[in-house]
Amino acid sequence: MAEKSFRRLREALGLIQHGSFFNIRTAVVFLASAALLCGIYLVASAARGTSEREGDIRVALLADAHLIGPQYVCCTESNDVDNESIMKTVERLKAAQQQIEALSPPPAAVVFLGDVIHNGYYSHNFEWYLANRNAYTVGGEIFGNFSVPVRYLWGNHDYHTSCGSAADSYDRTGLSHRLFRHFLGPAALPYSAVQMGRYKLIFLNAMLGPSWDPTHPRCDTKYASLGAEQLVWLERQLGGGGGGGGSGSGGQQPTFVFMHHPLPAALRNEAPELKHPDVLSVLLAHADNIMAVFSGHYHRHSFATIPAAKTAAQGAAAAAAHARDVYFSPMAK
């Protein structure tokens, strides 16, 4: 059933690469990617066979829609594939929506892996976005029509930081987060976690740390960073104390982590005052609980395993998707 559904989803998205992950303990993940819009149908099951058990989950993953509004001027992307693709992103996202909503059994949620909106900032004034149709309006119209609940995380194109110039940057809390909530609804939080079946899903925000702070000496938007507050929160979600007191709220449970940038793009030692001073350090400290880390951003399929990574440095050498005991085998065409 999942195989058939995946094939339909792949056709809808115009996918160019595909494959499958097998976690020998618990999870089966179908992965596919397109030029801009990428889709995955995740079936996480406690059983290796086809039968499902209580607590299993089904989640559709989408990434990198890069929705544009009427202000967008074609075509300034980094390559011809993206220049062609970005003009089709609305129709492709709607086609993906139709296919996701036709899946049987239906997924419990759609997780959107970031770069929802493409460079959508045309004013520092929130009121401008209410008065003028724009890319957030487009996003609100499409996602407001999804019958499957959508959980968001955000990507680099959902923010705009100009390092060294606060005046040329768009305020992350005062503007971006207001736009997300207003146009995409109460689930459009800066970062969040949810319990689904017997799994925890953690949605990280990689633009809240020093690499996205225009006034910080380490500002460089090529890199992902979470900020100390979110790092402490993540540690607690994974069952640790967070270094800031209080009890962990996560417990020891199988967890999927979602972050727009693949982990090698994450800034190291971003919060030196913390025991685990960056996202990779926190994840490695709790690797036993983490089933996989999913990312968007690169617009292409890749994966890596870190089964023997004992140090953060070893972990940093691994590539885009990480998990213990995850193996890859290409699907037959």
Ligand SMILES: [Zn+2]
């Ligand atoms: Zn991106």
